[in-house]
Amino acid sequence: MLEIKNLHASVEDKPILRGIDLTIQPGEVHAIMGPNGSGKSTLAHVMTGRDGYEVTEGEVLYRGKNILEMAPEERAGEGLFLAFQYPVEIPGVTNTTFMKEALNSIRRYRGEDELDAMQFMKVIREKTKQLGVSSDMLKRAVNVGFSGGEKKRNDILQMAVLEPTLAILDETDSGLDIDALKTVADGVNLLRSPENATLVITHYQRLLDYIVPDFVHVLASGRIVKSGDKTLAQELEKKGYAEFTGQAA
Amino acid sequence: MKQDNAMTTPFVDQYDSLKPELPGSALPWMTALRDRAMDAFSASGLPTQRRESWKYTNLRNLTQLELDGQSLAPRPVSIDRAPSLLPDGSAYRIVFVNGDFRADLSDLADLPAGAVIGGVAALSEDEPECVERLLAQHKGIEDQPLVALNTALMRDGLLLQLDAGCKLERVLEVIHVNSAQNGVFAHNARNLISLGAGSEATILEHHLGLDDSAYYINAANDVTLDEDATLRHYRIQAEGKNAVHTSTTNGELAGNSFYDGYTLSVGAALSRNETKMNLTAEGANCHLNGGYLMRSQQHCDTTTVVEHLAPQTSCREVFKGVLDGRSRGVFQGRIVVRPNAQQTDGHQLNKVLLLTDTAEINAKPELEIYADDVKCSHGCSAGEVDHDALFYLRSRGLSETSAKALLIQAFLAESVSEIGAVELQDLFLEKISDWLAV
Structure with a gap:
């Protein structure tokens, strides 16, 4: 469902991604691991269409469509979802307003009817129950005054509501204690299905104890330098990234 | 003259x-x-x-x-x-x-x-x-x-x-x-x-x-x-x-x-x-709040002068401006605390969103304080719509236009929430939505 072919991208003329190839099939969980500065977050941002990155070569096909030419909201409509490393605080906009607007935008994109307030609340009740999160956060302004864990849980709730087909988790474990990490992982696992894929980007193996990947890729200096199964993550945990940073240089 | x-x-x-x-x-x-x-x-x-x-x-x-x-x-x-x-x-x-x-x-x-x-x-x-x-x-x-x-x-x-x-x-x-x-x-x-x-x-x-x-x-x-x-x-x-x-x-x-x-x-x-x-x-209190939404070549000047003439008087000002096109905003806020006006409390805030490079704000806060036991603060800022917030909303499916509108509405809501007659706040929020929908 996702094919990344020879992807090169730069930030302010500095090459960050230097030829990434990656294929993901429905139902799979892939993990991308790598040292700081290897281009992990850049990959997540280029895929979801953030400003400030220039794709100099290659393409990203999602279910046959080249998404690099699409606006971020169109990519969301196509089924992409990014769980942020640092979810943004938006004062003055309540979670409910935001999520309703988001869900209806995506439904419009897909040619589905919009939900009214009642129908939307039904969806929300279902999802909060399913994930075991408190509905208190719905009335609050998006992420304002949320703890690190609450912000990540809020992202996962959005994911549950929007039902993406490819979820990209960008260092979603950073700044989380073990309990928060488990809640987030439980949420992700709950939303897994044979039709959906997940791409987990992380520096540490820790998160992969809870979201168990089918494939692990090592990203160093903007390239995937090694791929394997989950045992590769455990190996990295023991040996660190020294081998790859040396190799890439 | x-x-x-x-x-x-x-x-x-x-x-x-x-x-x-x-x-x-x-x-x-x-x-x-x-x-x-x-x-x-x-x-x-x-x-x-x-x-x-x-x-x-x-x-x-x-x-x-x-x-x-x-x-x-x-x-x-x-x-x-x-x-x-x-x-x-x-x-x-x-x-x-x-x-x-x-x-x-x-x-x-x-x-x-x-x-x-x-x-x-x-x-x-x-x-x-x-x-x-x-x-x-x-x-x-x-x-x-x-x-x-x-x-x-x-x-x-x-x-x-x-x-x-x-x-x-x-x-x-x-x-x-x-x-x-x-x-x-x-x-x-x-x-x-x-x-x-x-x-x-x-x-x-x-x-x-x-x-x-x-x-x-x-x-x-x-x-x-x-x-x-x-x-x-x-x-x-x-x-x-x-x-x-x-x-x-x-x-x-x-x-x-x-x-x-x-x-x-x-x-x-x-x-x-x-x-x-x-x-x-003593005890006189005024709140001067507002919002100004301008586009094309409109010009809007907000000038306030608050004179604290007696002890324990207070004022609070929260103004929010949104300037599009080649519009121009002016905010002049003067707070004067006279020598005998001890224990006064003054707070002034003017925040502006500039939606284009050609919109302009001239802001001039002035505090003149002649008493020594007073609390007075003022803040002025002008900036563009937060890029990170915009991307966050768009990554969740909102179009650029509706994401911007939502952020602007939220920005202005902070001043509307100052309206003491809470039941009239929605009416002002609607006027703001109408402006954004044009």
Whole structure:
């Protein structure tokens, strides 16, 4: 469902991604691991269409469509979802307003009817129950005054509501204690299905104890330098990234 | 400071011929007041940018209106329904069309005892002592040329007087509808508001242009609050897009009185909303809040002067501006704390979102503090829509346009939430949505 072919991208003329190839099939969980500065977050941002990155070569096909030419909201409509490393605080906009607007935008994109307030609340009740999160956060302004864990849980709730087909988790474990990490992982696992894929980007193996990947890729200096199964993550945990940073240089 | 400018002369030249037909012309005190005001106005002229308090706003647009000999005479237009914002029967309503009171469109039934509400022109005939007393309470003629001009040529406006202890249970909706479809005009609306001790009123004031015709409104508002009185005064300035609107409010606040003001400005080619509040005795408190939303080449000036003249007085100002296109905003906020005004509390905030590179804000906060035991703060900022927030919303499916609209709405909501009459907040939020939807 996702094919990344020879992807090169730069930030302010500095090459960050230097030829990434990656294929993901429905139902799979892939993990991308790598040292700081290897281009992990850049990959997540280029895929979801953030400003400030220039794709100099290659393409990203999602279910046959080249998404690099699409606006971020169109990519969301196509089924992409990014769980942020640092979810943004938006004062003055309540979670409910935001999520309703988001869900209806995506439904419009897909040619589905919009939900009214009642129908939307039904969806929300279902999802909060399913994930075991408190509905208190719905009335609050998006992420304002949320703890690190609450912000990540809020992202996962959005994911549950929007039902993406490819979820990209960008260092979603950073700044989380073990309990928060488990809640987030439980949420992700709950939303897994044979039709959906997940791409987990992380520096540490820790998160992969809870979201168990089918494939692990090592990203160093903007390239995937090694791929394997989950045992590769455990190996990295023991040996660190020294081998790859040396190799890439 | 004699100014011989082209905008001043039409007003001065027409004064003598207009004088006999102005309301109250049979009252010697009124004629004397008008004469004094016209003398002061012709000496000062319309304010120009050479005046410090008018540094960023230029009234030269007025020459483009080509005011002629008929422009200062009434220009009635026919309207059979008041464009009210509140359901019939839920509020008292007073309507002015091109400045003139329209009893047929107003609803002033069931006023409580101790309340006088009506048009200044009619009341100059029926209750001249009341009008005289209210006009004598403020002396802005010498240093406020626009108030002098207004005083010389005023025809009509709202008169609200509440006796001590009188409480208006319903909102008073004041609607000023304007259209120059029958010829360009300049109108000097005079609104006199006087609240006796412990009395209370809520005003929703709405200035509305019916079309894109050009006209000039020069309003002067005199507000007097006696001890423990409360006035909630919320305004929407939605004049036609070629109109010029200047409004000067002078307030005298007695001990423990409270003025809660909010002004939303969306209309007019050029507007200036000037408010001067004197906090004259302990416990006087004023809130001057607002939002201004401008686009294309609109110009909007918000000027506030709060004088803390007594101990333990407080003021709070929260203004939010959104400037699009080549529009220009001006914010001048002056807070003066006089030597004896100890333990005063002043807070001022002006935040602006610039939606384009060509929009402009001139902000000038001024704190003059002559007492040593005071709390005063001010903050000013101008920036663009937060990129990270925009991307966050778009990554969740919102279009760039609706993501921006949501962020702007949220930005402005912070000022709307200052409106003390919570039940009226939605109405202002709707006006903001309307502006964003254009």
